[in-house]
Amino acid sequence: MTQSANIGSIEFIRLGGHAVRVTSMRRDPESGSMTMVTIVRGSRDAELLRELLERAPLELELPDEPPMPVSVDDLDIRVSGEGPAVISRFAMTFSPLVGPPPVRIRTLEQRVADLEAQVEALTAQLRNLPGDPGQE
Numbered sequence: 001m002t003q004s005a006n007i008g009s010i011e012f013i014r015l016g017g018h019a020v021r022v023t024s025m026r027r028d029p030e031s032g033s034m035t036m037v038t039i040v041r042g043s044r045d046a047e048l049l050r051e052l053l054e055r056a057p058l059e060l061e062l063p064d065e066p067p068m069p070v071s072v073d074d075l076d077i078r079v080s081g082e083g084p085a086v087i088s089r090f091a092m093t094f095s096p097l098v099g100p101p102p103v104r105i106r107t108l109e110q111r112v113a114d115l116e117a118q119v120e121a122l123t124a125q126l127r128n129l130p131g132d133p134g135q136e
Contacts, residue, residue, distance in 0.1 A: 014061035016052050033073070033095045034060075039087060046088035050077070053090075057097050070094040 010022050013036070023037045040046045052058070057069040074093040081087055106114075 010063060013063075014059075014067075016055055016058045018048075018052060020049065031095070033093055034070075035091070035093045037089065037091045039089055041087055042084055043086050046077075046079070046086065046090075049088075049090060053092065058094075060094055069097040071097055 010025055012019050012021055013025075014020070020038055023039050025034060025036045027034045038049070040049055053072050053075060057071055059067050060070045061067045071094070072092055073095045074091075076091040078089040078091075079086060080089075
């Protein structure tokens with residue numbers, strides 16, 4: 001059986017670009033996998049975290065370490081209570097992915113803004129062309 005080491009006193013991590021509060025976190029030094037527990041209050045926050053964990057691969061950011069692509073290998077969710085007073089305990093195991101880092105998907109707004117900038121640049125170039133061939 002391998003020993004796992006407690007990872008300092010990490011209070012928050014970023015998972016897929018979202019801040020997640022850490023209750024406990026341990027790292028297996030041999031495999032590099034990490035086991036994390038977080039407690040989430042409220043049904044909406046629990047649903048958002050559940051949806052986030054369904055994405056693959058995820059980008060995990062620990063303080064003072066470069067972001068790394070990971071997969072969620074094990075997920076245990078325990079729920080207590082109901083409605084807005086619900087408390088969910090998430091226990092998950094992340095394994096680092098080997099290979100190139102995942103490509104960040106740009107939002108629709110970012111892609112539209114890039115296209116608008118390109119159209120403006122082309123329009124400016126057309127305005128600067130010498131003489132309009134249709135007006136000679």
